[in-house]
Structure formats: structure tokens, C-alpha cells
Amino acid sequence: MANKAKHLAEELSRKGPHRVLRGDLALVGLPGVVFTPMAGLGLAAIAFGHGWLQPPQRYHGLLRHLASWGFVVAAPATQRGPLASHRLFAADLSTVLDVCVGVRLGNGEISVDEGRLGLAGHSVGGGCAVLAAASDPRVRAVATLAATQTKPFSTDAASRCRMPSLHLAAGQDLVAPAVGHAGLIASNWGGEAQLRLLRKANHLGFTEGRHWSNLVLPGKAEHGTQRLAKILLTAFFLTHLTGSTRYRPLLAEDIKGAAIERDEDELVH
Template sequence: MASLVYELSLPGPHTVMRGDLGLVGLRGVVFTPKTGRDLPAIAFGHGWLQPPLRYHGLLRHLASWGIVVAAPGTHTGPFGSHRLFAADLSAALDAAIGVRLGDVRVSPERLGVAGHSFGGGSAVLAAAADERIKAVATLAAAESRPSASMAAQQCRMPGLHVTAGRDLVAPGVGNADLIAQNWAGPVQLRELPKAGHLGFTEGRHWSQLLVQGKPERKTQRYARALLTAFFRTHLAGDRTYAEFLEEDIKGAPLAT
């Protein structure tokens, strides 16, 4: 399994293009493969106080594996609304489907959401409200208002929830753990025992003065591998890594 983590954490075969969601009136970025038809697409939600810039490596990585990724840059302030950000995630999927993205076409039947912290809770809210969403992945998901753990009861699509063992901001017990317990569909909870809350982010940012943790390359590597395998399996219909998702992985064991 270690070799698959390494393989999946490397860039995929696609050349990646970057665009601006501002063209459709939504602040944020979009990463796409250079070409492709009937591609899967996800909307990615940033963490509390974090700009999408702190996830560009992950977003670019997923696009290199044939997944269109749109990341709204709204609600980055301290009083962001989970409910409104969830609506922005759905709007980002609308943009991925409805706007011409060069030589790329997105399938409306292959849509998902993902997010970190604040964006993880918002992704669950979006999935509960948007029947188009077929898969959800969260990284150190935080509870939200309205409650993501309650909204999870409406989520019948596959879910993957990754927690950080050294997270003092959104610890797995009471956050992602409760979301996973309430999930109505197939669900996995995985822990990265040595990861901190901001381990999933990239680069430096002033919010590190307020929020526990710092970027961690190992955590980023696991996040890239897990999300790539999950969305390739559940959105792209690629069964190559299905068995990988069902096994314990050194450094990212299954909790449920």
C-alpha cells in the first residue's frame, strides 16, 4: 500500500490549466486538465481564514489526474457563513458544468465536493442539499451552523472523512467522527495520527498566528493520494484503486 500512496501522490498524466471563477461572478479559481470529455468535477471548500491559494498544490494535483476542481474564494473572513459557503460550492459546480472550460467538458452525473475544516463542514451541507453530488471527502472537517453532523443524515453518497491526530481545532472525536457516525451512505473515517489542523495547507499565511498547526508535506501527500483514489473511484468510475480504499494504510488507518 505504501507504493500506491507514493504513486497516487505523484502528478497524474494530464497537463493542467488554471482559470478564474470571477468570469462567472464568483471569486475563486478553477483547475482543469487541458482536454477531456465527460470529466468528473468537484468543488473544494477552504478552511477557516484560509484562501484557496493554500490548496493550489492539491487542486492542481487532482486536475492532473483528470478531475476538474473549482474552489470558491468567498467567506475567507472570521465570520464566514457555512450555509452561504455551501451554496457557493454548489454554484462552483454550476460553473464547472455550464461554462466552457477550453477543450474540457464536465459530466453533470459526476459531481462531488470536498473541503478542509470550515470548508469540510460546508461541503457536507452542500451534499445534503444538492442531489447532483455523488461523493464527498473532507479533511479535518469542522462542525458547522447549521450542523454538518445532522446534515450527514441526508447524505447517501459515498463519504471519506480524514482526521488529523494532533488537531486541536477540529479534533476527530466530536467533529468528523460524529459526521461519519451519522452518514446515511457508505462512509470511511481515516486518521492521520501525526497530522495537525493546518497540515493540509500549503505555504505561509498570517492565520498561523491564530490557528494551530503548520503545513506538513507528509500530510499533504496522504491527502493527495486519498482524495485522488476516492474521486477516481466514485466519480470517474475507475476501479483501479478501489481495493486501496478498502484497506488499512500505514500512516492513514481506517477508524470505521
């Protein structure tokens, strides 16, 4: 089983079979970016929340990777200031899902199935994804990367979430300690939840490139951390949004650099 998981991880570390289009959410009234496969009807869609002070551009590699595996992935560029509203950002993530469902993307050759919607986010964007999921019954799966606490509390909102979830915590995180926010969100989750610890990762390891916020936040971009996020989020959303069973063995096993701290069965309430 371990060898099979390793093989599947290697498969998902590479870009998927779809050519990818990039678009601007501003065309439909919301600043941000959207990545889609070249064409496809009834696709799954994921709204992605950026971290504190971070522009969506720092996640383009992850968003493009998910799109290459058949997902519509959109990231709003709102609430980026130091005093951003978590409540409003959570609402923006739900609005992005509205856009994905209600607007024909590309040249009219791309549509989204309302029964295949997911949320994901890094840092405060992960916490806001939890807030959005707690109040949006359309959401079928949630993934967070080094999630931080929000106001209202994402740790409380987690108890109202019944959909499957995946939470990646960074072992070297000085902003959101691994045993803190992500662990509490996973422990309080109202449905299936899995917590994985990326022991060598830091808080900004999930971001790409350089940004002025590196001067005020500890950590830096890490290729290895980004690779693990791509593998695990792709496997998770393919399993829970598209119904594929191919990558379930990967989700059930430790993979190098991303051990399961608590599995789904232990966290089901």
C-alpha cells in the same frame, strides 16, 4: 493486498498523466480558482471548500494534483472572514458545480458530466461541503479534511447524505478533535462512509505555505499530511466519480500514516 495498496499509494502520490490549466472563477462572476486538465469532454468535477480564514491558494498543490488525474477542480474564494456564513458558503460550493457543468472551460475543449460531481473541503469548508451535499442531489461523492462543525450543523446534515464519503481526521488537531467533528459526521452519514485517522497530522497540516492565520490557529503546513490527502482523495474520487476499480484496494486498506478507524460497512445505516 497490503503490498498492492502500498504500490497504488506510491502511484497516486505522483502527478497524473494530464497537463494542467489554471483559470480564474472571477471570469464567470465568482471569485476563486479552477484547475483543469488540458482537454477532455464529460469530465468529473469537484468543488473544494477552503478552511476558516484560509485563501484557496493554500490548497493549490492538492487542486492541481487532482486536475492532473483528470478532474476539473474549483475553489471559491468567498466567505473568508471570521464571521463567514456557512449556509452561504455551502450555496457557493453548489454554484461552483453549476459553473463547471454549464460553462465550457479552457478553449471550449473541456466539459463536465453532471452525473460526475463531487464535493470536498478542509476545516469549515469540509463541514460546508456536507451541507451542500445534503441539499444537492447531483453530488455523487464527498471528502472532508479535518472537518469542523457548522451552523446549521454538518453533523445533522450528514444523515441526509446518501453518497459515498471519505473523512480524514488529524490526530494532533487542536481545532477539530479527531474523535469529535469528523467522527460524528462519519458516524451520522446516511450512506457509505470511511473515517481515517492521520495520527501525526495537525489541523493546518492540509494547507500549504505560510499565512497570517497561523498566528491565531494552532498547527502548520505538513508535507506528509498533504501527500496523504492527495493519495486518498485521488483514489476516492477516481473510484466514485469515474467508475475506476483500479484503486479500490487502496481504499480498503490501512496505509502508512492513515489508518482506517471505521470502515464503510460499519457506518452504513
